[in-house]
Amino acid sequence: MQRVFSGIQPSGIPTLGNYLGAIRNWVALQADHDCLYCVVDLHAITTWQDPAVLRQQTREMAATIIACGIDPETHILFHQSGVPAHARLAWIFNCVARIGWLNRMTQFKDKAGKDREAASAGLYVYPNLMAADIHAYHATRVPVGDDQKQHLELANDIAQKFNHDYGVEFFPQIQPLIMPEAARVMSLRDGTKKMSKSDPSDQSRINMSDDSETIAAKVKRARTDAEPLPSEVAGLEGRAEARNLVGIYAALSGRSQTEVLTQFGGQGFASFKNDLADLMVEKLGPIAAETRRLLAEPDHIDRILFAGAARAEAIAGPIVAEAERLVGFLQRP
Ligand code: ATP
Ligand code: MG
Numbered sequence: 001m002q003r004v005f006s007g008i009q010p011s012g013i014p015t016l017g018n019y020l021g022a023i024r025n026w027v028a029l030q031a032d033h034d035c036l037y038c039v040v041d042l043h044a045i046t047t048w049q050d051p052a053v054l055r056q057q058t059r060e061m062a063a064t065i066i067a068c069g070i071d072p073e074t075h076i077l078f079h080q081s082g083v084p085a086h087a088r089l090a091w092i093f094n095c096v097a098r099i100g101w102l103n104r105m106t107q108f109k110d111k112a113g114k115d116r117e118a119a120s121a122g123l124y125v126y127p128n129l130m131a132a133d134i135h136a137y138h139a140t141r142v143p144v145g146d147d148q149k150q151h152l153e154l155a156n157d158i159a160q161k162f163n164h165d166y167g168v169e170f171f172p173q174i175q176p177l178i179m180p181e182a183a184r185v186m187s188l189r190d191g192t193k194k195m196s197k198s199d200p201s202d203q204s205r206i207n208m209s210d211d212s213e214t215i216a217a218k219v220k221r222a223r224t225d226a227e228p229l230p231s232e233v234a235g236l237e238g239r240a241e242a243r244n245l246v247g248i249y250a251a252l253s254g255r256s257q258t259e260v261l262t263q264f265g266g267q268g269f270a271s272f273k274n275d276l277a278d279l280m281v282e283k284l285g286p287i288a289a290e291t292r293r294l295l296a297e298p299d300h301i302d303r304i305l306f307a308g309a310a311r312a313e314a315i316a317g318p319i320v321a322e323a324e325r326l327v328g329f330l331q332r333p
Helices: 016-029 051-068 085-096 099-103 106-112 121-135 146-166 212-221 240-253 257-264 269-295 298-327
Strands: 003-008 034-039 076-079 141-143 175-177
Touching (some): 016 034, 016 051, 016 141, 034 051, 076 298, 085 121, 085 146, 085 298, 099 146, 106 121, 106 146, 146 298, 212 269, 240 269, 257 269, 269 298
Parallel strands (some): 003 034, 141 175
């Protein structure tokens, strides 16, 4: 069976974008893959996190992932800091990746903002750690949203250079699994920006924990243009906000955008938004309720994560030890 690895940062409350672009696909992959899903707390501290909040968000992320349908018994769910192999391999990859490669990463430019000199060094080498996350397990399938495509290409470049530099075929190439519909959910306030859990504006996103009133209010206030909805997909061209809402409706309802526009084309946004909010509440409400139930027992969540970390370390430890041997580090006698 192919091994799948994917991660999510506990840098906020998971959003509808994380759900449609990543977690929902993680659930589906469990049927015919060996899956490792990781709450990547090392990645989260590349930007400042309050320690108490980070702990809470790590548990909340794990609870949401389980509530969405990940089975931590059959598959492996863990927190990144629980498996030292990630940081060990990341250091080697820091020495394999070239500065020129990192300079091309658009996420660094987006996240560092205007004052790049003030960004953490960790944020800059983030893609090397992400490559280590995946290669530490020799995983070949990585389900992510469209925004991570560039990082996965870099992870493949790193594998290739490592293999070349040390004259081995050790790290395999990775295949990104980007599900086309809703691979990129956009901000509700700006159709050209992706929805992010770390966006300062709570109005820009639907959180997986939002109650029905909050969802209805956010959808109602979501930015749109003044035209009615088009009857065909081609009519969404140049209308980023309309395209985003139609895309979300299609992804949540399991229908094509064409079908959605056959129903709503020609109508104004008001009634479409009502239906969209109802659909969100129907799909996300049960997940939020289950997440709350799990969060009532934080110790139980910690036990699941540490048990997952022990199983993950058993896979990654020997692979990273072999990488260290190939590099020329001493082996324990
Ligand atoms: P942050 O703002 O802290 O970077 P994020 O919302 O971008 O948070 P990540 O933890 O960086 O979330 O990414 C987790 C997964 O969710 C990745 O697979 C990523 O591709 C996916 N993802 C993130 N945002 C979106 C989005 N708007 N649409 C689709 N997929 C997304
Ligand atoms: Mg992100």
